Structures are given as structure tokens and as C-alpha cells.
Amino acid sequence: MNGSVHSSSRVVDISLKRGPTGLGFNIVGGVDQQFVVDDSGIYVSKIKEDGAAGIDGRLQEGDKILAINGVELVDLAHKSAVDLFRTAGEDVELRVLKKSPSHMNGPSGSHSDRHSGFSLGIVAAIVGVVLASFIYMRHMKKNF
Structure with a gap:
């Protein structure tokens, strides 16, 4: 789903100069290891504070990289x-789609993740009460 329409206000161009340790960030994704369900795009997974991207400050973990030096990152293996x-050379131009708060998998994902954990807790409590009531009632019958 790399070709989906994006809000242009979330697309930014970022120029970085490669430092001694590279560009200073890690990526995940690709057609062979999707990071976001139904999206084979390339995403920033980690920013190194002292690297080029960390010092620049605009690139963030979870951002989707749409292109590097004008080459679109579409349907690529990791x-x-x-x-x-x-x-990519020393001077690198990135076109980036800034992350959406509910766009990612994992712990930083959507609000529904928190709600499903809460719902499971309620279900477990109810099952516990029902089970305790059943055991209590069986015990009471033996005593009479």
C-alpha cells in the first residue's frame, strides 16, 4: 500500500549531511518485513542522538521515508x-511522511491497544468472580 494518498502537510523534505557514523538512524520495513500492516514502506526505527539525523532534529522514529535523493522507496526488500x-553519498535528500499517532504497530500504536488490555482485564475479573461463586456454592452444598 505504498501508493496511498498522503496529506501533503505531513510530507517534508529533509537534507542531511552524512557524518562519521553515517546518517544516524536505523530503518525497518520493506516488502519482506512489513513494519505497518499492509504497507511495505520504509520507516525510521531509531534515531541516534549524536548522529546527523539526531542533531538535525526533524526526522523522528516512526516517520516513513518516501524517497532518498529522488528515488522513491516503493516495493523494495529491506x-x-x-x-x-x-x-546515497555525503549529502542526502529525504522525502518523509511524518508519523501519524495511530499508524504504527507495537506499544506506541493505536488507542485501541490500551482499550483491549483494559477489556481483557474486565473479562478476567468477571470470570474470576463467576468461578469463585461456583466454588463457594459447591462448598456450601456439602456443608448442609
Whole structure:
């Protein structure tokens, strides 16, 4: 689903100069290891504070990288995307889709994750009460 329409207000261009430790961020994603369900895009997974991206401050964990030096990152395997970043040169132009709060998988994902954990807690409490009541009633019958 790389070709989906994006809000242009969330798309930004970021220029970085490769430092001694590279661009200073890690990526995840690709057609062979989707990070977001039904999306084979390339996402920023970690920003190194002292790297080029960390010092610049605009790139954030969870942002989707749409293009590097004008090359769109569409339908790429993870290794192919990594190779593009490694060979991008010293001055790198990124086109980035800023992350949406409910767009990612995992613990920083949508609000529904918190609600489902809460719902499971309620169900477990109810099952516990019903089970305790059943055991109590069986015990009471034996005593009479």
C-alpha cells in the first residue's frame, strides 16, 4: 500500500549531511518485513542522538521515508533499501511522511491497544468472580 494518498502537510523534505557514523538512524520495513500492516514502506526505527539525523532534529522514529535523493522507496526488500541508504553519498535528500499517532504497530500504536488490555482485564475479573461463586456454592452444598 505504498501508493496511498498522503496529506501533503505531513510530507517534508529533509537534507542531511552524512557524518562519521553515517546518517544516524536505523530503518525497518520493506516488502519482506512489513513494519505497518499492509504497507511495505520504509520507516525510521531509531534515531541516534549524536548522529546527523539526531542533531538535525526533524526526522523522528516512526516517520516513513518516501524517497532518498529522488528515488522513491516503493516495493523494495529491506536489504535493497539499506543499500540505497549506504550508497546515497555525503549529502542526502529525504522525502518523509511524518508519523501519524495511530499508524504504527507495537506499544506506541493505536488507542485501541490500551482499550483491549483494559477489556481483557474486565473479562478476567468477571470470570474470576463467576468461578469463585461456583466454588463457594459447591462448598456450601456439602456443608448442609
